[in-house]
Amino acid sequence: MANPIWIMTSAFDQLNLDQTIEKAKEIGVQGLDLCVFRKDGTRDDFVATHLDYENFGPEQAKALIEKFNGAQLRLSIGAFENLIGGDPVQRVKNQNHLIRLIRMAYLLGGDENDVKVGTFVGYNHELGNEEGGFEKNLLEYQRIFGPIIRYAADLGVTVLYENCPMEGWRSSGFTGTFNNLTGVLAARKLMYELVPMKNHGEIYDPSHDVWQHTDPVEVIKHTDMDRLKRIHVKSTRNNPDPFWGNMYPMHQIRPEWAEKLGIPSSTNSWDRHHYEATLPGFGLGDSMDWRAFINTLKQRGFSGPFEIENEAVLSKQTGKMGAIVQGCKAAVQNLAPLMWNLTDEGWTYPTSEYHPLKDLNHQDVPVVTMEEIQ
Numbered sequence: 001m002a003n004p005i006w007i008m009t010s011a012f013d014q015l016n017l018d019q020t021i022e023k024a025k026e027i028g029v030q031g032l033d034l035c036v037f038r039k040d041g042t043r044d045d046f047v048a049t050h051l052d053y054e055n056f057g058p059e060q061a062k063a064l065i066e067k068f069n070g071a072q073l074r075l076s077i078g079a080f081e082n083l084i085g086g087d088p089v090q091r092v093k094n095q096n097h098l099i100r101l102i103r104m105a106y107l108l109g110g111d112e113n114d115v116k117v118g119t120f121v122g123y124n125h126e127l128g129n130e131e132g133g134f135e136k137n138l139l140e141y142q143r144i145f146g147p148i149i150r151y152a153a154d155l156g157v158t159v160l161y162e163n164c165p166m167e168g169w170r171s172s173g174f175t176g177t178f179n180n181l182t183g184v185l186a187a188r189k190l191m192y193e194l195v196p197m198k199n200h201g202e203i204y205d206p207s208h209d210v211w212q213h214t215d216p217v218e219v220i221k222h223t224d225m226d227r228l229k230r231i232h233v234k235s236t237r238n239n240p241d242p243f244w245g246n247m248y249p250m251h252q253i254r255p256e257w258a259e260k261l262g263i264p265s266s267t268n269s270w271d272r273h274h275y276e277a278t279l280p281g282f283g284l285g286d287s288m289d290w291r292a293f294i295n296t297l298k299q300r301g302f303s304g305p306f307e308i309e310n311e312a313v314l315s316k317q318t319g320k321m322g323a324i325v326q327g328c329k330a331a332v333q334n335l336a337p338l339m340w341n342l343t344d345e346g347w348t349y350p351t352s353e354y355h356p357l358k359d360l361n362h363q364d365v366p367v368v369t370m371e372e373i374q
Helices: 017-027 058-071 088-107 133-154 185-194 206-211 216-221 255-261 290-299 321-339
Strands: 005-008 031-035 074-078 117-119 159-162 200-204 228-233 235-238 275-278 306-308 341-343 346-348
Touching: 005 017, 005 321, 017 031, 017 058, 017 321, 058 074, 058 088, 074 088, 088 117, 088 133, 133 159, 133 185, 133 200, 159 228, 185 200, 200 216, 206 216, 206 228, 206 235, 206 275, 216 290, 290 321, 306 321, 321 346
Parallel strands: 005 031, 005 306, 031 074, 074 117, 117 159, 159 200, 200 228, 228 306
Antiparallel strands: 235 275, 341 346
């Protein structure tokens, strides 16, 4: 079976949905993971809102299915925020937004159409600063996500956690950079034990483990494959640092100290670990073996989509649409020989693998809040 390649639409925040679909067809992918972030959210990095979540019902779901079938594309949806920590008001808004997205996925067919909902878990640093803080965060996850996952199960929807530690989510004046509970495999395994339902799993992004000096191949070998539903295509080029090492993050120091001694210092919350975001096959090489990684996934029976999450310095971060599209095309061409069939036209995704979304005409359900499902 040939794995499809999708695009996560955060890279196309400059475009509306129809324009993004046109780019997807130009690039040659088979689906879109639609970012549906809160319009009033607090994040300003790599976010997009490609669906009108405030006015989404059965009619909008039917129209969206028709649109995607017309383009011969598949879809999922997601928003990635802190749901167990941070500002208490924003935390509840993020929880309620995830619940809203679960309802939307249900109206789009949910698991019957492989429409999953992507999210972060986040981290509660008030608990984390206490002794036993990691365990306390796990228990807070259980308290918050237990009802959410049960609600999703009732609607036939699967929730997926992405493994970015969100190392830049707090000021570089803080010592730690672990800001999302799902950032390590150990946490994810514990989470499934604490909420032992089948309708939650993972979007695995190998680039985050690479800069943590962890081999993604070994992570996949120890992953419960029943939980793994998506792979993010994003690379990392590690840049060794003799001043700060590569285990702990770089910190802020007084500018005059840094200048006098020639010591690099953190100038923003995202520069603390020494790596550069890349895309496989575009510009810089990276620090992982994609062939070994994909072969291991194949051996373990992974059949889901590979989603290009374009945050590359030479592509998305240029702000130029041409470079964004180029980066995505390069990633597709780089992965094609590892995943697709060889034909007279080259390595191509077999059209026989495409299946249209089913219009299941799910009955509407009301929008509910965290307070109502607990």
